[in-house]
Amino acid sequence: MTDNEDIEISTLAERPDLAGRIYELNDTWPEFIARDLIGYALLARVPEEFPQYCVVATAGDRVVARGFSVPFNASLEGREEMPDRGWDQVLAWAFDDLRRGRPVTTASALEITIDADHLGRGLSSRMLAAMREAVGRQGLGALVAPVRPTAKHLRPRLPMAAYLSEVRDDGLPTDPWLRVHVKAGGTIEKAAPASMTVSGTLAEWRRWTGLPFDQDGETEVPGALVPAHCDTRHDRVSYVEPNVWVRHPLRP
Template identity: 40%
Template sequence: MIRIADLATRPELRGPALRLGSVGGEFLGRGLTAGLASSARLAAHWPEFFLVLLDAAETPVARAAAIPVAFPADDRSELPDHGWDGALVWAAEDHLDGTPPTTLVALEVYVAETARGQGIAGIALAELKERARRAGLDSLVVPVRPTGKPPLESIVDYLATGADPWLRSHERLGGQFRKVAPFAMTVIGTFAQWQEWTGVRLRDGPNVVPGGIAPVIGSAAQDLGGYVEPNVWYEHPL
């Protein structure tokens, strides 16, 4: 039996929840907006939307984190092409401006490897939907990371295969495709930084790195590598 807690009532669960693992390569935490999504900030501002799912032994088996934003709004007629990064910027803008939120954005749903295949991700999404309802919000949207995408395949070609397990999971749970976020996560670093983050020595042109679903484009002349990852926006009706 799965029980759901949150950091508003169980702040001590933050560390155990983070130790479950992470999505993608460590380098994803090096993006410009990654600091906005730190668990400490989410716990400080929106602890009721940071969920920890526990098994019968009270052991964390999954976590889910979400942030409220104002969408749609006068200057926000579409979900952002910047996806995950864009949602974090919106949340920061709204917090600074005191703008009331209307939509919940799920930043992450992560299930421990030992607990996968039991429908736990669906339980987490259902709880986020319920919390959005209770908060008086209008919708739940998710910039879904197509985890099975080969790094050198275009997102358009990959979506045409219909093969991604995480995208299919969202569709089975009632998620409705809205649009592709072509530059949902962006990470820029020097050649030395990329080698530190990934163990890969970059060369000019596209480079495949562990945990990446897009290539790192290297330029030796500029000593820069740029990673731009697509995600896919889904809406889960409330």
């Protein structure tokens, strides 16, 4: 294994040669996550349009982690830094602002993905630090993040508010990924109750998960933070994922 000291982290603006290799990772994302329609339409364009906000880690000639963030204008009427629709909303706002040439006021993280062989070795905290630094270099005062708590899928029926109230004896969150953010200087602000939405037919969800989806009502799905809702009469399964807004103030 390669030690973290041998890993180099750069922005894609600094290493455009890596743009075509950032999906070489052996990641652990559930398949249904990639079926979020806004993400399906826009996420792949983020490295091309916002390379200065994206970070990539390499170990020798191998890509071992990637991190995406996007800038957007949170000061327009009807907007805020941390909307209830979380991940979907900030991604849509970022591309709307890009198209219209608007000034940006803040940036939102979208993902930090670590190769499975490098999990549990502190690389996620280094990637978060690199993303904070990259955003700060653009002159923005804050990085916000609709965080997907990594252990929440183990307790899908627990309300997110209750999950957020659970802390260790040292006062840090029990959730490992939230704990990384807090240790890095982030503040947990609130839940984003409808951060991502994935809707599909019974057949699609069966293909994505291997589950039967043959009964109406809530269905627990491996990797999902809350149960999905199955409606056999209308051939529809809907999943609305809550995330957690964390705010990282940055030095001017």
